[in-house]
Amino acid sequence: MSNLQTRRPAPTLEEVAAEAGVSRSTVSRVVNGSSQVSPEVLATVGAAIEKLNYIPNRAARSLANRQTMAIALVVPEETTRFFGDPYFAAIVHGITMGLEPSDYVLNLQLAGATSPSPKTMRYLLGGNVDGALVVSHHSGDHFLSSLDETIPVVFGGRPLRHAEQNSYYVDVDNAAAAAKGVDHLVALGRKRIATIAGPADMPAGIDRTEGWRRSLQNAGLPADLISYGDFSMVSGARSMRELLDRAPDLDAVFVASDLMATGAVSVLRERGLSIPGNIAVMGFDDSPAAIGGDIQLTTVHQPSIEMGRRMAETLLALLRGETPERICIMETRIVQRESA
Structure with a gap:
């Protein structure tokens, strides 16, 4: 008999509710992170979820609350520059650290240095992501500099346009x-x-x-x-x-x-x-x-890694409806080695 024939079907919300002895709506509230659940019920439902190895259906949750659980990392640079510069590796490492406690996944979008392609623009504005992180911003990126008028955006580095009015960014002086x-x-x-x-x-x-x-x-x-x-x-x-x-x-x-x-x-x-x-x-x-x-x-x-982490944390706060610090300026220092 094949693995497909012997594989057990994934447990359902109803089965978790039966195992925990609560209603389906109660399990749904627990899965969706509602605060209107007592600690006792939370523990009981949590034990049932663990026992049955229940995995919430993120797609269904997204349809219900209109969230994609995806964040775009937009880098207006060519592929060779992105993968050849260790600065980007450090920033992405920090962003990944910042997103790790959340359910959000990161989508990389390499855009043109002067203007994103129509495909990238359609993707960012088409309800495919809940927010964006923009790194390596150029003055010609008029679309990216105004992206925060449509979705929550945090810039890595001071954006040129209306930076002092309403953009969120993490940078050094x-x-x-x-x-x-x-x-x-x-x-x-x-x-x-x-x-x-x-x-x-x-x-x-x-x-x-x-x-x-x-x-x-x-x-x-x-x-x-x-x-x-x-x-x-x-x-x-x-x-x-x-x-x-x-x-x-x-x-x-x-x-x-x-x-x-x-x-x-x-x-x-x-x-x-x-x-x-x-x-x-x-x-x-x-x-x-x-x-x-x-x-x-x-x-x-x-502190490139820490800057990436702070960018992610700021965006997550915006997506939760909070009001984080709009501008974060991090410290720099001289590291003296052989060349000077």
Whole structure:
């Protein structure tokens, strides 16, 4: 006889009610988390559920309360960038930790850097998810920046549009953190400090560049050596070559991500320059990329895993109808290693 013929049918709500000696509606209230159930009844029904190995029908519950029990993680980046940058791995790890106590599942949506595809837009607005988490926001993401007008949304990083009015987001003070990193280079006696900046259409890129400029101006040093990357290793290498060609006398570089910094380090070694002897290098993120090469990067630590966890917890609070803290700014610090 086949397994399909011998397999017992899944227990029903009615069978749980009979086992517990209560009504079907009482079991339904327990399964749906109602507070109108006494501790004694809750324990009795819970024991019956465990004994019968009853699994609530989430689809039926969703139809009843119009919840999908799904959350979208929207990342407006190409696939190679998402899977190649350890920052995203840390954020997703934190989000998964934050969602673990809930019944919500996470759906990944990789969208275009300037605008999501019509398919993604239809999915997000079509009642398929109860809320969304948006990471790596660009200024061209006009649809994503207004998504919170339709469903609950929490951004990872400050969104550019109406950020101070009604958006929920988790971030670090990127300008202050970058200034802290450049202050460290200044304290080492470096005088010609360049930056490999992040994209000029992203708040993190904009703010970290502003922090670099602010620190140099406060120190009375020129802030004229800048090259823009896209947070990738390839762009870090390209920008480092450009800066060296423009200013052979530079003695330090503040890089807006560890991944770009590893690209910069490869070029410096290729040209026979010592680190930090000839040129000091400061990264940003404190990701695995900072310690994955021959040179251990001095970097600005941001708590990426904790940021992801806080994003998830904030969204869950919104979905429960609560009013969580709208803006969460987390602490950064310098992690000193070999490069500066």
